Amino acid sequence: MASRGPGGLWSLLPWAVALLLAVEMALALPEICIQCPGSVQKLSEVARYCKQTPNLTLQARCCLNQKGTILGLDLQNCSLKDPGPNFTQADTAVIIDLQANPLQDDLANTFHGFTQLQTLVLPQESRCPGGIEAWYTVTYYKDTQTCQGQRNLCNSTRHPGTCPENGSCAPNGPGLLKCVCADGFHGYKCMRQSSFPLLMFFGILGSTTLSISALLWGTQRRKAKAA
Structure with missing residues (x-):
């Protein structure tokens, strides 16, 4: 039986690639x-x-x-x-x-x-x-x-007043609706205004981290002096 040379192997490459794909x-x-x-x-x-x-x-x-x-x-x-x-x-x-x-x-x-x-x-x-x-x-x-x-039932007169003042109606599938809050509003009935307080969050996180670090440093220092 004749062995395959390099040319024969190269001819099989497209088939191998197609199989892998x-x-x-x-x-x-x-x-x-x-x-x-x-x-x-x-x-x-x-x-x-x-x-x-x-x-x-x-x-x-x-x-x-x-x-x-x-x-x-x-x-x-x-x-x-x-x-x-x-x-x-x-x-x-x-x-x-x-x-x-x-x-x-x-x-x-x-x-x-x-x-x-x-x-x-x-x-x-x-x-x-x-x-x-x-x-x-x-x-x-x-x-x-x-x-x-x-x-789009949002355009239907049968569904007036579905969404709150700061929200708008959007389709959510056949016969289904949802309310999307306007920019800057979130929460129940879109009544909460402003975005997530990132500065306050990171400020509290930073203060808490520093306090814990200082407490641990003080504890370890007292242990070192006692030893």
Whole structure:
């Protein structure tokens, strides 16, 4: 059997590099992408979105951009009663498919922080998080329903006076809102003004440190004289 020369080894280098990169990418995948076995089906809405959008790739159950950020998640037919603790890793997703799962009825609190979500595919018996008013369009099919176009409820007249005077309303997921304090305000109902007192903090810390150091020095000096 002929041995490989230096040229033959160099020819294998690109394959080795590609293999290492593939292993590294697999190890770096968020847990939610590999929570369910298999990969995204070619005919799924997530696969279609990923192929139509430039610079996106399918890895396991996720559609990722070049930075590894999740923009699509397909967990259909995974026997899920709830999306699980790793679901928050997909809060950057634009499209999520959860069809063909025995999901619990109320998903309202599951989507905290999912402000980018625009398309959500669910089993027909499930309810769009936030209800109909949280979405521009809810379409029902034979076995699924699709919630599309997340509404910004901060612009709705149904939620007046949600935030205090020194705060402003911001979306926090489908049907969810949060109040963001204005610059210079913090605390309960954004009523506390001023920033963290750094000078006072470091002044007290410095004085305490000097006092302890002086006490220890005096103690050691007395012990030395007694000896």
